[in-house]
Amino acid sequence: MAVIEKIPAANLIAKIPGGGIFLTTSESVLKWGKASSLWPLTFGLACCAIEMIATGAAEFDIDRFGAGVFRASPRQCDVLIVAGTICNKMGDCIRRLYAQMPEPKYVIAMGNCAISGGIFYYDTYSVVKGVGSLGIEVDVFIPGCPPRPENLLFGLMKLQEKIRNEKNAAK
């Protein structure tokens, strides 16, 4: 199998037969690049963060998908993985971190708490009912309590798929 067929965006690329030249559009290359270098923010909130850390370690190795470069500053990040229960006090912090991320930016809500509040939905005074209620648009929801590393990797692949199918990648 030729090298070109192994890459996920192979269907976006046309090869000239017999030659070392291939044709594509700049938009396809841009999408491919964006999807293959998602840098997440080093940001964990609860037990889901432990699963996220495991996903980053050798056993599951999120680096295989180009998303292993966890950055310590939101200004260098493409994706915010909201991993865990969001308290009211932390809600403001998440809003601020999200606002500091440069466009284009994506959000993964990892685990039931980040989706809706999860087990803390009823009878609690201090837990935010999901990232959505903070006014942050979520791209991929990963259910689970907590989701296994495979689930996070699957969510990441879904996000990559979404990026590759974007209508206007250069916005």
Place this chain on the structure above:
Amino acid sequence: MQPSEISGIIKARFAKAQDSAAGDIIVPGEILLDVARYLRNPPLAFDNLHCITAIDRKDKVELVYTLYSICGHHGLTLRVYLTQGDLNVDSLSEIWKSADWLEREVYDLFGIIFKGHPDLRRILNPYDWKGHPLRKDYSSPAIVAKPKL
């Protein structure tokens, strides 16, 4: 030291101290500071204040102090009953440094005022929070009641 010995020593020193059914010592709020000073020093030497918490019993609020003596390997649970209308008690932060943050937590969640505390402000909830969430009469529009199944 056995719990019965500890309670005997305290009751001999303070006539107003009582045993509870659970084997704890109940003291009235007005002598709490004196009792605490006495407990801090030998012979009982409770050098560690583990925890301060409260229980809202609707008619009264129960303050619970968990003490431990690292040098003597003995423990004690001290209780103070406060009436709902008058939730004031003396701060123990001068006697045990750990009381500073523990009292802030109890103030934050139960609204008990610790007189003489150096910095009595909220510690867990945001500073602009309204009310004290672990009180039985607390309500907030953000709370969604669990449906009865």
